[in-house]
Amino acid sequence: MKHFVIITGGGSGLRMGEEIPKQFLCLNGIPVIMHTINRFTEFAKTIIVTLPEQYFDYWEEIQHKYNFHIPHVLVAGGETRFHSVKNAVEHLSDTGLVAIHDAVRPFVSQNLIKSCFECAEKYGTAVAAIPLKDSLRTVCNSKSKSIDRSNIFAVQTPQVFDCEIIKKSYKQAFNPIFTDDASVVEALGYDIQLVAGEELNFKITTPTDLIIAEKYSKKYKRIENFKLDI
Numbered sequence: 001m002k003h004f005v006i007i008t009g010g011g012s013g014l015r016m017g018e019e020i021p022k023q024f025l026c027l028n029g030i031p032v033i034m035h036t037i038n039r040f041t042e043f044a045k046t047i048i049v050t051l052p053e054q055y056f057d058y059w060e061e062i063q064h065k066y067n068f069h070i071p072h073v074l075v076a077g078g079e080t081r082f083h084s085v086k087n088a089v090e091h092l093s094d095t096g097l098v099a100i101h102d103a104v105r106p107f108v109s110q111n112l113i114k115s116c117f118e119c120a121e122k123y124g125t126a127v128a129a130i131p132l133k134d135s136l137r138t139v140c141n142s143k144s145k146s147i148d149r150s151n152i153f154a155v156q157t158p159q160v161f162d163c164e165i166i167k168k169s170y171k172q173a174f175n176p177i178f179t180d181d182a183s184v185v186e187a188l189g190y191d192i193q194l195v196a197g198e199e200l201n202f203k204i205t206t207p208t209d210l211i212i213a214e215k216y217s218k219k220y221k222r223i224e225n226f227k228l229d230i
């Protein structure tokens with residue numbers, strides 16, 4: 001079965017407080033997005049990358065700077081993540097599986113990617129998720145109440161789907177409840193299968209996340225100083 005990958009980097013990363021979007025910030029001396037793309041090269045020949053259109057020239061420049069030659073299709077990001085993925089989905093065939101992954105989750109393991117593809121091949125959907133560790137409370141009428149966390153999971157990426165399912169799902173009109181691809185697919189009535197995610201597969205969103213990522217990359221060696229002349 002043919003495999004595709006969509007790396008979503010269409011956001012501006014305002015919470016990072018930097019002049020450039022977070023996906024272009026360096027981790028171990030190499031832009032985060034390059035680390036992320038590299039994780040998927042063994043799983044798909046067709047990699048689609050969404051980026052803000054105003055950064056296309058910058059992306060071209062840093063590819064030359066870092067000798068980055070992994071083949072990919074570049075697609076303009078949209079107003080929201082939904083619109084970015086929608087633009088990328090147009091480049092998929094009608095058959096196969098597609099993994100959709102955040103550009104700023106560079107620690108995803110090969111085992112997790114493989115598990116998600118295997119689950120999606122069997123069920124049509126696969127979403128990485130981890131149980132919550134923190135206690136939860138909800139507030140109503142100025143009063144707080146604890147929530148049972150035993151059946152609540154934090155959703156990650158990759159999220160892998162049958163291409164036919166994802167293409168149908170992204171023909172829907174945008175809805176604010178669509179915070180990830182699973183919510184878009186679920187809106188058409190498909191069941192979402194969860195795959196055990198990983199704590200290290202976190203999303204780099206804030207300056208603190210980047211500091212933690214630098215420490216993790218050195219301690220766990222999950223991100224290698226790989227050669228970019230691929």
